[in-house]
Amino acid sequence: MRSNKPLRALILVFSVMAGLLAWSAPAQAHGTIINPMSRAYQCWKTWGNQHMNPVMQTQDPMCYRAFQANPDTMWNWMSALRDGLGQQYQARTPDGQLCSNGLSRNDTLNQVGAWKTTSISRNFTVHLYDQASHGADFLRVYVSKQGFNPTTQKLGWGNLDLVHTTGRYAPTQNIQFNVSTSGYTGQHILFVIWQASHQDQAYMWCSDVTFA
Structure with missing residues (x-):
């Protein structure tokens, strides 16, 4: 009987290479809001090293659903971009698809439910990590x-208040700025649009927050 050790070694090599490709994919991408954490980033940050752990289903059911539907949404948490919108965000992004930036592959990010939240005050800091330094x-x-309930309602443009618009930022990996609000209590969705400078690329994300 021939030994199957060479075949097993070959399978092991391919498995390792596949794992490395999955983890390296975000390095070729762009950026996201890391504070308060966007939905895909929160799932990757919390569960990326243990995405096969069955406890996720009970401890973080929304991330579990997202990983089950399309794990690439989390591996490529920096890649929620669309080209050539010409700043027509509302006209070209239907209600209910804001959290996925209108990308069908990321549709689980639009789903309602018990997403994990970040506690913030009425004055808070937004931190964009821009790995590719687009500015x-x-x-x-x-x-x-x-009054909007993110656990039972999908987000639409009519559910949003614009609270802050920044100026231009030169290319850098980290952009941070302060936001001041008033009148918000309890759980909310923080929705951020990033218009990158290097070309007409638009990014949109939802971060789940609780105003303390």
Whole structure:
């Protein structure tokens, strides 16, 4: 009987290479809001090293659903971009698809439910990590209206208050700025649009927050 050790070794090599490709994919991408954490980033940050752990289903059911639907959404948490929108964000992004930036592959990010939240005060800091150092023409920050329930309602443009617009940022990997709000309590969605400077690329994300 011939030994199957060479075959097993070959399978092991391919498995390792596949794992490395999955983890290296975000390095070729762009950026996201890392504070308060965007939905895909939160799932990757919390569960990326243990995405096969069955406890995720009970401890973080929304991330579990997202990993089950399309794990690439989390591996490529820096790649939620669309080209050539010409700043027509509302006209070209239907209600209910804001959290995925209108990308069908990321549709689980639009789903309602018990997403993990970040506790913030009415004055908070937004941190964009831009791995490729594109810079920004501007960023727009919205907060879901008081009374909107992110656990039962999909986000639409009519559910948002614009609370802050930045100026231009030169290319850098880290962009941070302060946002001041008033009148918000409880759980909300923080919705951010990043218009990158290097070309007409638009990024949109949802971060789940609780105003303390």
